[in-house]
Amino acid sequence: MAKEKAQIAELDERKVKILIAVIRNYLETGEPVGSRTISKYTDLKLSSATIRNEMSDLEEMGYIFQPHTSSGRIPTDKGYRFYVDNLMSEKEREIQEKEDLIIEKADKLEEVLKQAAKLLAANTNYTALVSTPETHRNKLKFLQLSKVEKDSLLAVIVVEGNIIKNKMIHTEEEMDEDTILKLNLLLNTHLNGLSLEEINLGLITLLKERAGIHTEIISSVIDAVAEAIRADEDLEIYTSGATNIFRYPELMDSGKATDIINTFENKEELEKIVSTSLAENNAGKSEMQVYIGKEMASPAMQDCSVVTATYELGDGMRGTIGIVGPKRMDYEKAMGTMKSLMNQLDEIYKKK
Amino acid sequence: MAKEKAQIAELDERKVKILIAVIRNYLETGEPVGSRTISKYTDLKLSSATIRNEMSDLEEMGYIFQPHTSSGRIPTDKGYRFYVDNLMSEKEREIQEKEDLIIEKADKLEEVLKQAAKLLAANTNYTALVSTPETHRNKLKFLQLSKVEKDSLLAVIVVEGNIIKNKMIHTEEEMDEDTILKLNLLLNTHLNGLSLEEINLGLITLLKERAGIHTEIISSVIDAVAEAIRADEDLEIYTSGATNIFRYPELMDSGKATDIINTFENKEELEKIVSTSLAENNAGKSEMQVYIGKEMASPAMQDCSVVTATYELGDGMRGTIGIVGPKRMDYEKAMGTMKSLMNQLDEIYKKK
């Protein structure tokens, strides 16, 4: 969690260059990188010996470390953090419009999101994560009870953004059309236009009182409706490309890969990621977040990095998109692809 | 695909005993099993040399083979087939009621199925697979169009078994309540009680004619409704415990594990399994099927076995449950657990 922003002051320009060179190289190869490599890689003409000294300093400062004595260096979480922060503060990278990264419009939001996850995973070779938007701030737009069978009603609820919820309600005894009509009227006059979170227990009790006489059945129906409204717990999280994790030996070998993939099957764990991302975004930070290793709540994920972003579908519905990969993920590409996808989502849904 | 039922005649009693011993042992250990082991394992008092001769015969007949000269034997697909067929024909095994294998009733079918998959995977240590039931033979029970906004209608469709479908329909110009009422009447009188597959193109054109005057808008609305009805393509397949595949070294080492897990993300591939299972069940075969290795269509699965069963939810809605594991899966346990789960599903849904 401790995202201490490294003060640039700590590092002179040369160290920065070397650090970045180390990281870039490691991102590409996945192998510890040695002084000789850097000596050639960078434009600053320095011998490996000099680089060695500088690297030694960088290690002391905690930006890089050696997996074992006498091997090259690899970045620490702090190193990655520095790199990522630097990246983000750079001029907004131009979004490369990839021709194969195009969401086809689909009828259902669900389909669009699944598709987005698939595209993201296929394009980055990491694992993609997309949550359905939360709707509890959205306003109720339409509510209707209909008799489907003698002893069951169907409640249909439409929320701003055209999210539709259904619930079959079993009634102890048959309700006549007239009562249903009145009930519909009652519910609509009182609830329409309210946001889902405003429809709370107090309001429900009030409604029941208004309903008057028939209390028993009616009150149970009202309860059922309330429950259906509240059931925005149906937050879904789609993943795609889980097995992409296998592409990265550093995760594969240590057996972490299995843990990670298991985490993708675990909704609670995923919710953690999604919700922290949403929260941070609420807190007014930049639209994309990067969590590196231990910065993440989930223990199985401590060998990963996650790039998240919050999308918003016009009507204030907000959800999270994420990319999970090894720490040495190609952050630029990940963020670029993400950005491009977000733009498309915006495009598709803004006009409503 | 070639499920040649081994004629028992081919094998004398002793060979059968030895074969079964080999298989049982291999199922447990996962290691090739040698003659000495069998010599002790079985009740028939025979020296390892004799066993050796018999095993040599069994190999010639294609029931077992050696991964390399001078190692124990492991079963071939044919061997497993023999074993499984034998198992199935034995007296119906008593279903062990496991206390930790109990589905909690839930409101939505979806939740129940997801739960079933989870339980199945957790109990067997294999990967579970559950498809939502197909509904195209089910009858339309309720259909309603409502105006939600000036230029959009909501179609709500309820099918036998209380499957609910929704679709927002955008209308070019506003429709007045009266027209909607008539349209509802028209649709209901003509479609109610028909099975989804009976509602075909011909019927739709007929409807459009009946609708008369307003053709343009109305016909597009009718089309949209038809589309919503036909959209029973929303066959979902839930998986659980995908990573259980990693428990089995023979799959892990060869790198097949990744392919298999990838297959679990691929809906088309899963549909193959589900649909062949449904088809076979339709063909009146026993309620549970076992596919071993190459008997399966999916190439990535050729190192697995799959146990499938078809569940039926009272109203004729049928779906598939499956267990995917290594060929050396504990078939008895898998089938037992499956059976127990099916009974529960029956229990939960029969009373309607």
Place this chain on the structure above:
DNA sequence: GATTAGCACTCGATTGAGTTGAGTGCTAAC
């Protein structure tokens, strides 16, 4: 004072020879 060349040293990874042991096939005796 910063940079560099040079050198001894470290340590994981790779190689290959040698050993072990489970298991087989075959033959001859029971």
Place this chain on the structure above:
DNA sequence: GTTAGCACTCAACTCAATCGAGTGCTAATC
């Protein structure tokens, strides 16, 4: 038909030797 016995096979393991990328340190150079 069954069994004991023996030679043979072959994957798996062990262990030492070697390799090589990379370091840290020192002394010379700019």
